[in-house]
Amino acid sequence: MLRDAEVTGAEATGDWHHHRIVPAGQQVLAPNHASADVFVLCSGWAFRSVRLSNGRRQILNFLLPGDLFSASAVFNDCCQFSVTALTTVQISGMRRTQVHSRLVEPAVAAAVGKCWATEAQSSDSMMAVLGQCSAEERIAHLFLQLLRRIPRTMVHARRYPCPLRHQHIADAVGLTTVHVSRVLGGFRERGIAELSRGVLEVRNMSELKRLGALS
Amino acid sequence: MLRDAEVTGAEATGDWHHHRIVPAGQQVLAPNHASADVFVLCSGWAFRSVRLSNGRRQILNFLLPGDLFSASAVFNDCCQFSVTALTTVQISGMRRTQVHSRLVEPAVAAAVGKCWATEAQSSDSMMAVLGQCSAEERIAHLFLQLLRRIPRTMVHARRYPCPLRHQHIADAVGLTTVHVSRVLGGFRERGIAELSRGVLEVRNMSELKRLGALS
DNA sequence: CGATCGGTTGATATGAATCAACGTGCGTGG
DNA sequence: CCACGCACGTTGATTCATATCAACCGATCG
Numbered sequence: 302m303l304r305d306a307e308v309t310g311a312e313a314t315g316d317w318h319h320h321r322i323v324p325a326g327q328q329v330l331a332p333n334h335a336s337a338d339v340f341v342l343c344s345g346w347a348f349r350s351v352r353l354s355n356g357r358r359q360i361l362n363f364l365l366p367g368d369l370f371s372a373s374a375v376f377n378d379c380c381q382f383s384v385t386a387l388t389t390v391q392i393s394g395m396r397r398t399q400v401h402s403r404l405v406e407p408a409v410a411a412a413v414g415k416c417w418a419t420e421a422q423s424s425d426s427m428m429a430v431l432g433q434c435s436a437e438e439r440i441a442h443l444f445l446q447l448l449r450r451i452p453r454t455m456v457h458a459r460r461y462p463c464p465l466r467h468q469h470i471a472d473a474v475g476l477t478t479v480h481v482s483r484v485l486g487g488f489r490e491r492g493i494a495e496l497s498r499g500v501l502e503v504r505n506m507s508e509l510k511r512l513g514a515l516s
Numbered sequence: 517m518l519r520d521a522e523v524t525g526a527e528a529t530g531d532w533h534h535h536r537i538v539p540a541g542q543q544v545l546a547p548n549h550a551s552a553d554v555f556v557l558c559s560g561w562a563f564r565s566v567r568l569s570n571g572r573r574q575i576l577n578f579l580l581p582g583d584l585f586s587a588s589a590v591f592n593d594c595c596q597f598s599v600t601a602l603t604t605v606q607i608s609g610m611r612r613t614q615v616h617s618r619l620v621e622p623a624v625a626a627a628v629g630k631c632w633a634t635e636a637q638s639s640d641s642m643m644a645v646l647g648q649c650s651a652e653e654r655i656a657h658l659f660l661q662l663l664r665r666i667p668r669t670m671v672h673a674r675r676y677p678c679p680l681r682h683q684h685i686a687d688a689v690g691l692t693t694v695h696v697s698r699v700l701g702g703f704r705e706r707g708i709a710e711l712s713r714g715v716l717e718v719r720n721m722s723e724l725k726r727l728g729a730l731s
Numbered sequence: 732c733g734a735t736c737g738g739t740t741g742a743t744a745t746g747a748a749t750c751a752a753c754g755t756g757c758g759t760g761g
Numbered sequence: 762c763c764a765c766g767c768a769c770g771t772t773g774a775t776t777c778a779t780a781t782c783a784a785c786c787g788a789t790c791g
Contacts, residue, residue, distance in 0.1 A: 351644050354731050359644035373636040376629025382640060405620065414591025417632065421588040424639035425597060429566050429574035431646035432690030436747070467770070475647030480747055482770060516569045651779070682738070695779060697738060 320393050323386045330370060330384035337378065338394035340370045345390030346464050349382045350472065360473035362423060363387070363465075365450050372417045375400055388464050426515055431475055434515075436484050439474035441513030444494060444501065463501035535608050538601045545585060545599035552593065553609035555585045560605030561679050564597045565687065575688035577638065578602070578680075580665050587632045590615055603679050641730055646690055649730075651699050654689035656728030659709060659716065678716035 320343070323329050329347060330340065347364040349371065361382060364370065370384050371377075378397065403409045423446070430442050451461045467478045467485070476484075488494045493509055495502045503509060535558070538544045544562060545555065562579040564586065576597060579585065585599050586592075593612065618624045638661070645657050666676045682693045682700070691699075703709045708724055710717045718724060 351640060352731070353644060353648055354729065355648070357648040359647045361640050361643055371636065373629075373633045376626070377633035377636075381637060404625075410619070411591070414588075418588045418592035421586065421592075421635070421639070422596060424636070424643065425566060425576050428576055428639065428642055428646060429568060431643060432574045432687075433568055433570070433572040466768095472647075477748060478770080479749080479772090483747090483772085486771075514569065516567070681736095692780060693738080694740090694781080698740085698779095701739075 318393065318395050318399075320391060322389065322391050325386055325388050325390075328383055328385050329390065329392060330380070330382075332381050332383045333379060335379040336374075336394075337397055339374050339397050339400050340384075341393045341395070342366055342368050342370070343391040343393050346387040347384055347390050348387055348469065348473075349384050351382050358472045359475070360469060362420075362427070363447065363469075363473070366452075369416055372413065372420045375413055387469070429515055436474075436476055436480055437487070438512055439476070440470060440481065440484050440488075441493075441509050442515065443470065443474055443513075444503075444509060445513040447501070448503065459503045459506070461501045461503070462499060463496060464499050465496070533608065533610050533614075535606060537604065537606050540601055540603050543598055543600050544605065544607060545595070545597075547596050547598045548594065550594040551609075552612055554589050554612050554615050555599075556608045556610070557581055557583050557585070558606040558608050561602040562599055562605050563602055563684065563688075564599050566597050573687045574690070575684060577642070578662065578684075578688070581667075584631055587628065587635045590628055602684070644730055651689075651691055651695055652702070653727055654691070655685060655696065655699050655703075656708075656724050657730065658685065658689055658728075659718075659724060660728045662716070663718065674718045674721070676716045676718070677714060678711060679714050680711070 325345075330336075332351070342364045344366050349361045349364060350358050351361065352358050364384070369375075371380060371382070374380060375397065400409075400413075404413065426442075426446075430439050434442065447463060448461060451463070455462050467481045470476075471478045471481045474481075485494075485496055491508075492504045493512075494504060540560075545551075547566070557579045559581050564576045564579060565573050566576065567573050579599070584590075586595060586597070589595060590612065615624075615628075619628065641657075641661075645654050649657065662678060663676060666678070670677050682696045685691075686693045686696045689696075700709075700711055706723075707719045708727075709719060
């Protein structure tokens with residue numbers, strides 16, 4: 302959990318707003334601990350996940366710069382998920398009370414509402430994918446979701462930065478790493494997409510969309 | 517969609533609040549239509565679902581009396597899901613603008629926030645179940661979630677009202693009706709639970725919890 | 732009385748998991 | 762600079778859970 306001693310930058314910005322840097326692979330937020338803060342990811346990639354009693358892990362979503370850890374954290378002080386850094390990340394925390402007091406500003410309320418709606422839609426489509434889609438469709442859908450969110454400025458010649466390992470994909474879409482490897486091998490053979498050394502290269506976007514579009 | 521001609525009760529309560537009755541099996545809310553209202557289920561059961569391009573349907577959750585169709589509808593006027601009545605239902609619609617203006621009352625804001633947090637947690641656990649659990653675990657988890665929400669006053673001798681058909685269970689947890697039938701047969705044989713003619717009878721709660729508890 | 736719907740059961744097919752071996756790149760320490 | 766270990770990915774063989782196909786049954790309803 303966030304301990305005061307770990308917080309940096311609080312002095313410079315006032316006590317309602319502070320920053321922290323977490324190296325790749327480390328847990329950023331532990332589950333089932335109350336916190337007075339609402340967190341935003343400022344740089345790097347992270348993911349939100351839960352650990353089940355059988356030891357398995359479900360990745361609930363991936364966090365990119367600008368994402369709230371969870372929009373519901375605006376009203377909820379104790380979250381059941383954990384957040385883990387995928388790359389080195391920079392996070393910013395704001396006091397929940399401070400966020401609440403600014404909710405009277407219509408622009409702030411609208412922004413939170415929009416964030417909320419986006420998250421809800423994304424959860425809904427993930428449930429549909431996990432419940433109804435094949436392995437290929439699941440992975441294609443995950444890629445498409447990520448592609449839409451990776452900033453244009455980071456993309457050159459359809460090569461998208463994407464620091465996921467097979468294990469992350471497997472835990473996000475409910476497959477094993479072995480099967481993820483086979484499916485990605487198929488994508489590569491068929492000239493659809495190729496994930497290698499932190500780069501996702503899309504070779505046939507329309508085929509990827511055909512596989513991964515839900516409706 | 518909701519047409520004004522279908523709205524009943526608006527005269528009695530003022531134009532910011534109206535009721536409607538929908539018979540079992542009918543669609544209550546069509547996907548991808550904007551609406552100026554936020555809806556609450558007042559009586560009966562319904563479900564929220566999406567239809568995929570391959571024709572398959574994912575039930576996202578079941579709605580019981582008191583549930584908002586979706587908490588995010590408070591800020592979002594166009595939803596991608598549909599809502600269908602499972603039994604005859606009574607619904608109430610409130611003008612979104614009216615809800616917004618009441619959000620300044622701390623009690624209202626807290627209620628919406630709590631509703632939001634509950635929905636988010638439920639989505640998260642559904643994603644974990646769909647991604648990581650076996651057929652038995654999925655169905656047990658669904659039952660446990662429902663049991664917690666069915667009002668005590670409706671329960672006699674561990675017999676819970678539960679108007680789901682196998683098809684609804686199948687679409688909610690991502691299985692076929694045939695396999696749902698086999699799993700429920702197993703539950704019956706092993707004296708865990710029995711679903712028949714709209715009643716779910718729990719015979720061994722601790723075993724059901726062992727199967728369906730996530731953590 | 733037939734038709735339809737929901738549920739059950741058996742036989743078979745198939746997609747993904749599991750088990751196991753191997754390769755490759757990379758950091759670490761000798 | 763090399764040897765080693767380790768994490769990650771790939772591939773093949775096999776197993777297993779669930780889907781699919783098909784037949785049948787009982788209840789309900791026009």
